[in-house]
Amino acid sequence: MTRSARAAAALGLAALLTVAGAQGAAAHVLLETATPNGDGTTTLTFSFEHGCDGAPTTGLDVTLPAGVEAVSTSQPEGWAAEQGPGAVRWEGTPVADGTPARFELVARVTGTAGQAFWFPTTQTCTTDSYDWIDTDPAGGHPAPSFVATTATLAPRPVALGGPGATSGPAGASLAQTLAAAAAASLAAAAAGTWYLARRRA
Structure with a gap:
């Protein structure tokens, strides 16, 4: 920046501060x-x-x-x-x-x-x-x-499913999670019964 440009910028800033001060007063x-x-x-x-x-x-x-x-x-x-x-x-x-x-x-x-x-x-x-x-x-x-600054703003509530929230797989509801667990248990029991039947045969 040239000397004349710096001087013009300084004068402009001074004028802006003067106007702002006058408005505040x-x-x-x-x-x-x-x-x-x-x-x-x-x-x-x-x-x-x-x-x-x-x-x-x-x-x-x-x-x-x-x-x-x-x-x-x-x-x-x-x-x-x-x-x-x-x-x-x-x-x-x-x-x-x-x-x-x-x-x-x-x-x-x-x-x-x-x-x-x-x-x-x-x-x-x-x-x-x-x-x-x-x-x-x-x-x-x-x-x-x-x-406003971050300090003067009220914190935003954490949305469901957001950071810090807990849920079942892929956001599943509690009922869906329990149903999936029950189905997995039944499948395991069925597989065990089939395996024992084959060994006896």
């Missing part, structure tokens, strides 16, 4: 961390530090994407959570603009490593609300999101 509701718990669940931490044009925040409605199932929640003091089909709602004592707040959702996440999960969210305030729903990072109101 502009987002009022973020999925701050996704921490695996070691039991097939992952703790997702949603956070914000700003209200709606200075108005305090009183509620947070998070839509769960396909592949994410809520298990339990936690929230700041004075707030309560409600879990519904495909959604979680937090509401409580107003959080002043500029005050950090964090909300934890323990969930089971199923999918593939490298898959992006988006959580369209509505931030409700005393006088207004913001919808953080853009699944395009370049959007003005990007939805909270994270990219």
Whole structure:
């Protein structure tokens, strides 16, 4: 690569990081961390530090994407959570603009490593609300999101007949295996009777 090409690439990377940083700073509701718990669940931490044009925040409605199932929640003091089909709602004592707040959702996440999960969210305030729903990072109101890793994904159940499963020959059922064993025993007995009869003759 020539010196001019390297310089252009460096400028392009710097511009990309600047845009990404600006988008991150502009987002009022973020999925701050996704921490695996070691039991097939992952703790997702949603956070914000700003209200709606200075108005305090009183509620947070998070839509769960396909592949994410809520298990339990936690929230700041004075707030309560409600879990519904495909959604979680937090509401409580107003959080002043500029005050950090964090909300934890323990969930089971199923999918593939490298898959992006988006959580369209509505931030409700005393006088207004913001919808953080853009699944395009370049959007003005990007939805909270994270990219799954093998550690944050719930283990897949072992299919019958798969690795670790036991079965009869060629995947035969127990009844088929017992029937085959009985038939083999009868055949052996018949062969023994025929052999003794020939010797006596």
